[in-house]
Amino acid sequence: MKKLGSLEALAEALRRLPGVGPKSAQRIAYHLLQHDREGASLLGRALLQAVEQIQHCASCNTFTESQVCETCLDAERDSSLLCVVETPSDQLMIEQTLTYKGLYFVLMGRLSPLDGVGPKDIHLEKLIARASDGIVKEVVLATNFTNEGEATAYYISETLKARGLKVSRLARGVPVGGELEYVDAGTIARAMLDRRST
Amino acid sequence: MKKLGSLEALAEALRRLPGVGPKSAQRIAYHLLQHDREGASLLGRALLQAVEQIQHCASCNTFTESQVCETCLDAERDSSLLCVVETPSDQLMIEQTLTYKGLYFVLMGRLSPLDGVGPKDIHLEKLIARASDGIVKEVVLATNFTNEGEATAYYISETLKARGLKVSRLARGVPVGGELEYVDAGTIARAMLDRRST
Numbered sequence: 001m002k003k004l005g006s007l008e009a010l011a012e013a014l015r016r017l018p019g020v021g022p023k024s025a026q027r028i029a030y031h032l033l034q035h036d037r038e039g040a041s042l043l044g045r046a047l048l049q050a051v052e053q054i055q056h057c058a059s060c061n062t063f064t065e066s067q068v069c070e071t072c073l074d075a076e077r078d079s080s081l082l083c084v085v086e087t088p089s090d091q092l093m094i095e096q097t098l099t100y101k102g103l104y105f106v107l108m109g110r111l112s113p114l115d116g117v118g119p120k121d122i123h124l125e126k127l128i129a130r131a132s133d134g135i136v137k138e139v140v141l142a143t144n145f146t147n148e149g150e151a152t153a154y155y156i157s158e159t160l161k162a163r164g165l166k167v168s169r170l171a172r173g174v175p176v177g178g179e180l181e182y183v184d185a186g187t188i189a190r191a192m193l194d195r196r197s198t
Numbered sequence: 199m200k201k202l203g204s205l206e207a208l209a210e211a212l213r214r215l216p217g218v219g220p221k222s223a224q225r226i227a228y229h230l231l232q233h234d235r236e237g238a239s240l241l242g243r244a245l246l247q248a249v250e251q252i253q254h255c256a257s258c259n260t261f262t263e264s265q266v267c268e269t270c271l272d273a274e275r276d277s278s279l280l281c282v283v284e285t286p287s288d289q290l291m292i293e294q295t296l297t298y299k300g301l302y303f304v305l306m307g308r309l310s311p312l313d314g315v316g317p318k319d320i321h322l323e324k325l326i327a328r329a330s331d332g333i334v335k336e337v338v339l340a341t342n343f344t345n346e347g348e349a350t351a352y353y354i355s356e357t358l359k360a361r362g363l364k365v366s367r368l369a370r371g372v373p374v375g376g377e378l379e380y381v382d383a384g385t386i387a388r389a390m391l392d393r394r395s396t
Contacts, residue, residue: 006244006251007261013244016237017215018229026287029248031216033261034306037249039214044245046204046211047230047238053204054231063205063231089224108232 007033059130061123062088062106071104078102080137084127084156086110086144094142102140105130110143111152122152124159131165138166145172205231257328259321260286260304269302276300278335282325282354284308284342292340300338303328308341309350320350322357329363336364343370 007029014025032040056062057069064070071077071091081102085091091104107122131139139160143149157167173191174183205227212223230238254260255267262268269275269289279300283289289302305320317323329337337358341347355365371389372381 006248006263010244010248013237013241016230016234016241017226028215030261030285030287032214032245033248033252036214039211040245040249043211043214044242044249046208047242047245050204050208050227050231051235051238051242063228065204087228089228 056108057106060104060106061108061126062091062104076101079135081140082131082136082138083140083142084153085142086149086152090142090144100140103136107143107152110146110148111155112148119155124156127156128159128163131160132163136165138168141167141169145170254306255304258302258304259306259324260289260302274299277333279338280329280334280336281338281340282351283340284347284350288340288342298338301334305341305350308344308346309353310346317353322354325354326357326361329358330361334363336366339365339367343368 010032011022011025011029014020014028015022020028032043053065054063055065057064057067057072059068059072062069062071078101081100082105083091083094083100083102084105084107085094086107086109088106091106094100094104105127107127109117109122111117111119111122130136139156141153141156143153143156153169157169160167171194172187173194174180174187180188208230209220209223209227212218212226213220218226230241251263252261253263255262255265255270257266257270260267260269276299279298280303281289281292281298281300282303282305283292284305284307286304289304292298292302303325305325307315307320309315309317309320328334337354339351339354341351341354351367355367358365369392370385371392372378372385378386
């Protein structure tokens with residue numbers, strides 16, 4: 001077959017997107033070139049600009065275009081509370097509950113020894129420095145309740161408690177609207193152990 | 199939540215990819231920025247270059263970086279045969295069979311009135327001009343055997359036959375290795391009607 005430098009390079013580059021194999025990459029390339037060249041240019045520029053502009057917040061480690069992100073600069077937030085989340089999406093979910101007014105630290109990942117993700121990759125040193133600023137009184141661990149998220153929470157908890165910090169974890173239990181019949185036994189067991197007086 | 203111009207622009211641009219919704223777009227953006235900035239730059243440059251460089255072959259309508267693609271320029275091909283396919287991928291499949299040595303015309307689509315794709319969108323005028331060059335003796339229709347592909351083949355066939363051209367269609371029948379028990383009735387019916395003496 002004929003060699004098409006730019007087209008092949010595009011298909012090859014599209015494979016860098018998560019979950020895109022050779023066939024999909026080719027289909028996406030054809031689609032963009034045939035039906036959405038404007039979108040392709042737009043995406044091309046957005047990618048280059050994002051790579052150039054976006055860095056990690058010096059304080060909370062999330063993605064930002066400035067030295068320190070807007071959330072960290074917000075003077076109305078309670079700087080004695082630091083909530084640790086895995087990703088910016090998780091932070092967004094917590095913001096949407098309107099129940100938390102403190103600051104955040106975004107790990108940008110979770111411990112996962114099998115994938116080679118260790119304490120360094122989740123910026124643990126930066127978190128320790130951040131939590132030891134003398135202002136933070138309580139660290140709320142809001143990593144996911146998956147095996148990896150739980151292990152991450154445990155590891156961070158042990159590390160921070162060894163430095164005399166107060167550490168808490170989001171409550172586990174039956175979800176709001178949950179019917180016991182359809183909730184898994186592990187969740188019910190945890191809810192029973194953690195039951196609260198009313 | 200804080201406003202991140204470049205990050206939001208990237209997530210928005212990623213939605214231009216087929217099959218990517220808002221959640222996936224955000225996840226892809228985070229993934230690229232966190233784990234594969236090199237890939238993001240690569241993809242950004244590849245997109246811009248492809249949009250800039252790639253055009254349609256003046257002869258066969260496929261994607262190419264030159265005026266006329268390499269296949270069309272290949273002097274060893276039989277220029278009396280013109281095979282009509284829907285996409286460059288289809289062309290590639292036919293090339294891989296090593297059974298066809300003629301030239302191609304790539305429609306870059308198929309007739310689909312419900313999606314607003316008419317004769318103009320599949321470059322029918324260009325195909326008619328190409329097939330009427332006085333050298334082409336037979337047009338082989340190799341559009342897909344879907345409803346839309348069949349309708350496209352029928353429409354092209356009528357148009358070209360009205361101009362005195364010989365038109366053929368890929369044979370339909372039981373696939374190689376096919377077991378009758380698992381082949382659909384429509385295919386068997388067609389294979390029965392098109393049966394050949396041995």
